[in-house]
Amino acid sequence: MTPVSFSYGALEPDLAKHMRRARMRILTRLKRTTSDMLETGRDLATIRAAVSGSVFGLWVVSECGITSRTAQLFMRASEVFGERCEIISQIPPTSVMKLAAPNVPDNVREMLVNRLTSGDRLRNRDIDEAVREARPAKPTCDSEWNAAREVAAAMASVRRKAKFSTNFKTEDDELLLADFYAAWGALPSYLRSQALRDIDASDHLEEVLS
Numbered sequence: 001m002t003p004v005s006f007s008y009g010a011l012e013p014d015l016a017k018h019m020r021r022a023r024m025r026i027l028t029r030l031k032r033t034t035s036d037m038l039e040t041g042r043d044l045a046t047i048r049a050a051v052s053g054s055v056f057g058l059w060v061v062s063e064c065g066i067t068s069r070t071a072q073l074f075m076r077a078s079e080v081f082g083e084r085c086e087i088i089s090q091i092p093p094t095s096v097m098k099l100a101a102p103n104v105p106d107n108v109r110e111m112l113v114n115r116l117t118s119g120d121r122l123r124n125r126d127i128d129e130a131v132r133e134a135r136p137a138k139p140t141c142d143s144e145w146n147a148a149r150e151v152a153a154a155m156a157s158v159r160r161k162a163k164f165s166t167n168f169k170t171e172d173d174e175l176l177l178a179d180f181y182a183a184w185g186a187l188p189s190y191l192r193s194q195a196l197r198d199i200d201a202s203d204h205l206e207e208v209l210s
Contacts, residue, residue, distance in 0.1 A: 031089040033092070034093045035085055035089045037078075041077050044060065047059065048071075056068075076097070080109070084113060087113060090122075092124065101131070103134075104131055108130055108131070108134045112130055
């Protein structure tokens with residue numbers, strides 16, 4: 001896809017100059033915003049590794065002013081792109097988070113990063129289109145679909161028990177959670193993603209599945 005270019009030629013010289021300067025300020029801020037998001041994700045991941053999911057969830061909401069969902073998105077983006085902050089900072093944070101999603105294949109990310117490296121200016125819709133084309137077709141097998149929903153719902157139930165019960169960490173509970181982890185990990189990524197959206201428990205699940 002040929003990048004769209006903007007021509008300043010038809011504008012008054014002073015206006016064109018003003019717009020060019022504004023563009024540079026905007027691009028600098030956007031780059032800094034993405035870079036800040038990746039740094040935030042790194043900080044969040046450090047804290048998440050040190051505390052339980054329930055403590056982390058309460059901390060990000062009450063102390064950082066963001067939701068657990070946002071924290072998960074930031075951490076995922078930092079995990080995927082943290083080592084390539086300079087290049088990936090050329091695109092807005094929302095696009096970075098879309099590209100970092102688990103259901104986006106690595107080869108799609110690499111293709112877009114290579115375009116950025118070669119000097120292409122990617123628009124949001126370029127990224128949306130690449131992500132959309134990479135998304136697997138919805139499975140037609142009802143048994144697979146139902147299995148994914150059941151595992152997701154069961155894990156949400158376990159997560160709630162862990163959050164509200166002071167006696168959760170028994171050996172049986174740990175084995176139960178390990179079984180659900182194994183079942184969840186065996187599901188295709190597109191089923192996991194859809195199951196998280198379909199049941200109204202994604203915040204709980206994202207904490208326990210991170």
